[in-house]
Amino acid sequence: MSDNHATPRPTRQPFCSVYAPLLPLLHSGELAEQEQASVEAHLADCAWCQNQLTTFDIVDAALRWHYASEPKETASAASLGSGSHPGMRPDLTLEDIMKADQKQASTTSAQQLPSPARHQPARMTKIAALGTIAAVLLITILAAVLFAQRGAPSHSAGPRPTSTPANPTATATPTGPTVLFQNSLASPPDSSWPNDPSIGCFFAGGSFHAKQIMNCGIPASVSYSEPTGMYENADITVQVKQIGGPATGSYGIGLGNTVQWDRFDIESTGKWSFLDCQGANCTAIVSPTASAAIRTGLGATNTLEVRVVSNHFDFFVNGTKVGQADDINYLNRSGQFALDGSDTIEVVFNNLKIATAS
Amino acid sequence: MREPSTASPAITAEFASILERTQRPLRSFVRGLVGSAEQASDIVQDVFVDAWRTAQISKAPFDGNGDELAIRRWLFHVAYRRAAAVWRHNHVLHFESLEVTPALQLDRFYEPVPFEDRIAEGELLRKALAELGPQDAVCLLLNVVQGFTAMEIASILDIGPVAAKKRLARAKHRLRDAYFEESRARGTEARL
Numbered sequence: 004m005s006d007n008h009a010t011p012r013p014t015r016q017p018f019c020s021v022y023a024p025l026l027p028l029l030h031s032g033e034l035a036e037q038e039q040a041s042v043e044a045h046l047a048d049c050a051w052c053q054n055q056l057t058t059f060d061i062v063d064a065a066l067r068w069h070y071a072s073e074p075k076e077t078a079s080a081a082s083l084g085s086g087s088h089p090g091m092r093p094d095l096t097l098e099d100i101m102k103a104d105q106k107q108a109s110t111t112s113a114q115q116l117p118s119p120a121r122h123q124p125a126r127m128t129k130i131a132a133l134g135t136i137a138a139v140l141l142i143t144i145l146a147a148v149l150f151a152q153r154g155a156p157s158h159s160a161g162p163r164p165t166s167t168p169a170n171p172t173a174t175a176t177p178t179g180p181t182v183l184f185q186n187s188l189a190s191p192p193d194s195s196w197p198n199d200p201s202i203g204c205f206f207a208g209g210s211f212h213a214k215q216i217m218n219c220g221i222p223a224s225v226s227y228s229e230p231t232g233m234y235e236n237a238d239i240t241v242q243v244k245q246i247g248g249p250a251t252g253s254y255g256i257g258l259g260n261t262v263q264w265d266r267f268d269i270e271s272t273g274k275w276s277f278l279d280c281q282g283a284n285c286t287a288i289v290s291p292t293a294s295a296a297i298r299t300g301l302g303a304t305n306t307l308e309v310r311v312v313s314n315h316f317d318f319f320v321n322g323t324k325v326g327q328a329d330d331i332n333y334l335n336r337s338g339q340f341a342l343d344g345s346d347t348i349e350v351v352f353n354n355l356k357i358a359t360a361s
Numbered sequence: 362m363r364e365p366s367t368a369s370p371a372i373t374a375e376f377a378s379i380l381e382r383t384q385r386p387l388r389s390f391v392r393g394l395v396g397s398a399e400q401a402s403d404i405v406q407d408v409f410v411d412a413w414r415t416a417q418i419s420k421a422p423f424d425g426n427g428d429e430l431a432i433r434r435w436l437f438h439v440a441y442r443r444a445a446a447v448w449r450h451n452h453v454l455h456f457e458s459l460e461v462t463p464a465l466q467l468d469r470f471y472e473p474v475p476f477e478d479r480i481a482e483g484e485l486l487r488k489a490l491a492e493l494g495p496q497d498a499v500c501l502l503l504n505v506v507q508g509f510t511a512m513e514i515a516s517i518l519d520i521g522p523v524a525a526k527k528r529l530a531r532a533k534h535r536l537r538d539a540y541f542e543e544s545r546a547r548g549t550e551a552r553l
Contacts, residue, residue: 027533028529031511067505067506095384104413201494202494
């Protein structure tokens with residue numbers, strides 16, 4: 004509030020524009036040794052940059068003060084004023100986690116993670132309720148379509164994997180391919196699709212872009228529409244084109260969840276691969292393998308298709324089968340779907356079609 | 362139905378220790394992203410359920426190798442993903458230019474915030490963070506509060522190290538500008 008500083012306003016010097024962009028990183032230890040030395044040398048004689056640096060330090064300190072770990076005794080801390088945060092709860096125990104795990108496993112029939120067992124605020128309850136209503140409506144519509152086309156759904160002949168959530172009403176498998184979702188991706192199919200340039204997943208120029216991001220998770224409106232609730236009987240086709248970044252980057256279709264997922268990818272160099280990923284760490288089930296079916300180079304459009312039945316995958320590029328693989332871990336993963344790309348490239352997707360594989 | 366836990370006693374004990382050590386920093390990190398302690402607690406619980414499932418099948422990084430840094434990266438990565446999804450659903454994303462924000466024109470020399478202003482400062486900071494995109498906010502919180510390097514942030518966010526460093530610098534500019542603009546707008550020039 005004080006406006007009574009006698010200190011004259013520092014003036015910007017000619018070289019300030021060179022050093023100013025480096026100031027935010029000076030105290031983060033992220034500058035190269037040479038950069039650090041030259042910035043410090045400049046700072047010694049520049050009040051304007053010293054002023055700038057101080058402002059970064061003030062905000063950093065405030066950030067640390069307010070967002071460092073909460074006190075362990077959260078219940079008592081809740082009455083301490085600025086150090087407390089409304090909604091803070093006691094620390095979780097392993098027992099809480101195991102209970103939440105059991106509850107999620109027993110109530111997840113459509114692979115949508117339910118609200119935690121112990122904590123379920125009203126907001127999350129509303130979201131869960133809306134999601135349930137949407138899922139019921141979707142299943143009803145799908146059932147109606149199936150009945151209209153085939154009279155009644157047949158049942159899967161083979162036993163379901165034991166890790167699959169038990170839901171007898173959700174294991175019906177149509178006797179022939181059924182289109183579950185089809186969209187040109189020229190614009191967002193609905194408001195739940197990710198569409199934000201700042202996160203790298205967005206619609207522009209008549210395509211869905213994945214820019215410098217590992218994957219763009221596709222929303223529940225698509226992820227959970229497959230009748231079994233998991234992508235264990237699915238045929239996914241999408242057109243993809245790399246428009247930026249090195250040709251060694253890979254891109255394609257991801258299946259699994261945000262933690263554990265499988266990727267069927269191609270590179271613009273003409274290779275395809277199948278990866279088993281734990282977050283960002285991927286190991287190759289099928290190492291990058293050249294295929295003449297893949298159109299190469301930036302700007303080349305390829306149509307990818309992955310057919311998955313149980314834990315067996317068949318891979319196609321431009322209508323040609325390029326390979327197949329099995330991943331036993333796949334059955335432990337919840338059924339979500341993503342369009343993915345390496346973090347150094349930009350790819351665009353069009354004409355997504357999801358059908359049953361059988 | 363999920364099968365009973367198959368994790369070994371050693372992994373179970375290690376997991377309990379990880380839970381004890383990391384849940385509070387993780388919760389404060391998520392709170393910085395979603396703005397709500399309530400939602401942060403929900404997200405953190407879900408993150409640890411994911412982690413527990415991974416530990417039960419002894420998969421990296423919960424395979425008993427004691428790689429604490431890898432575990433921290435994994436937890437923050439999953440927390441970020443979940444928090445970003447909540448952020449999107451909350452419709453609080455802001456569409457902003459990717460250009461670095463021009464330097465703020467400062468009229469005065471800033472002084473440290475008095476302790477009694479902490480509550481107002483916390484609210485200012487919360488609003489300023491909400492104005493950043495999730496990837497900017499996450500870079501800041503990971504670096505400034507949690508002490509991750511740009512290289513580690515790159516690994517957590519699945520981006521390149523150069524991109525992580527750029528985002529960090531940009532985020533610091535944006536947060537500072539938003540913070541002091543908000544401060545001015547409120548007339549709380551005690552900070553100036």
